[in-house]
Amino acid sequence: GESVGLHLPTLSVQEGDNSIINCAYSNSASDYFIWYKQESGKGPQFIIDIRSNMDKRQGQRVTVLLNKTVKHLSLQIAATQPGDSAVYFCAENIGQGGKLIFGQGTELSVKP
Amino acid sequence: ETGVTQTPRHLVMGMTNKKSLKCEQHLGHNAMYWYKQSAKKPLELMFVYSLEERVENNSVPSRFSPECPNSSHLFLHLHTLQPEDSALYLCASSQASQLNTEAFFGQGTRLTVV
Numbered sequence: 001g002e003s004v005g006l007h008l009p010t011l012s013v014q015e016g017d018n019s020i021i022n023c024a025y026s027n028s029a030s031d032y033f034i035w036y037k038q039e040s041g042k043g044p045q046f047i048i049d050i051r052s053n054m055d056k057r058q059g060q061r062v063t064v065l066l067n068k069t070v071k072h073l074s075l076q077i078a079a080t081q082p083g084d085s086a087v088y089f090c091a092e093n094i095g096q097g098g099k100l101i102f103g104q105g106t107e108l109s110v111k112p
Numbered sequence: 113e114t115g116v117t118q119t120p121r122h123l124v125m126g127m128t129n130k131k132s133l134k135c136e137q138h139l140g141h142n143a144m145y146w147y148k149q150s151a152k153k154p155l156e157l158m159f160v161y162s163l164e165e166r167v168e169n170n171s172v173p174s175r176f177s178p179e180c181p182n183s184s185h186l187f188l189h190l191h192t193l194q195p196e197d198s199a200l201y202l203c204a205s206s207q208a209s210q211l212n213t214e215a216f217f218g219q220g221t222r223l224t225v226v
Contacts, residue, residue, distance in 0.1 A: 031212065032212035036217075041219075043116075043219045043220050044217045046216070051212055089154070093213075099143075099145065099168070100157070100214075100215055101157070102154040102155040103154055104153070105154065
């Protein structure tokens with residue numbers, strides 16, 4: 001089966017609230033994780049990444065947290081906006097190159 | 113735009129047709145990938161090309177045939193497909209020799225097999 005998966009298939013939040021999207025992975029050898037955003041009719045777009053030697057990384061309005069003890073990854077979006085509505089995927093990578101294993105995806109819906 | 117271009121964006125084909133999907137990357141990468149994305153399912157890795165050599169084929173049926181003539185171009189040749197092959201086919205590229213690097217995706221080709 002898939003080694004990367006998401007806890008919730010859908011998430012609905014109010015505009016302005018913070019969103020938290022979760023991901024579980026099972027391969028302890030994975031050393032690099034990425035969050036992708038996929039809007040309707042488009043390919044996945046890179047949001048933020050984190051290496052396994054870190055437990056937190058911040059971007060613009062987004063934060064990724066990595067808990068290697070329980071093999072858990074989360075994406076936090078601050079002040080969620082309607083433009084954040086999309087499907088979010090976590091992906092893991094082992095070693096060189098960009099070969100990625102993807103989780104199921106969480107569909108984020110932002111209510112105005 | 114991500115620098116990875118896929119054509120066509122939409123394709124409808126019969127089960128007896130032969131068609132090809134095209135992918136071109138303008139990022140100077142040397143690894144390219146085909147992924148299949150079915151509704152409500154994770155992206156499934158189909159093929160990996162690194163330095164123009166196929167390094168992975170994830171048990172994909174022979175009715176899908178990839179081709180990588182150079183590091184910038186990737187094709188997926190399709191023949192005698194089944195309706196269950198209808199999906200979004202995504203191409204991606206990355207730098208093969210680089211540790212911990214993301215893949216850049218195209219917009220995908222929405223394939224419908226009738």
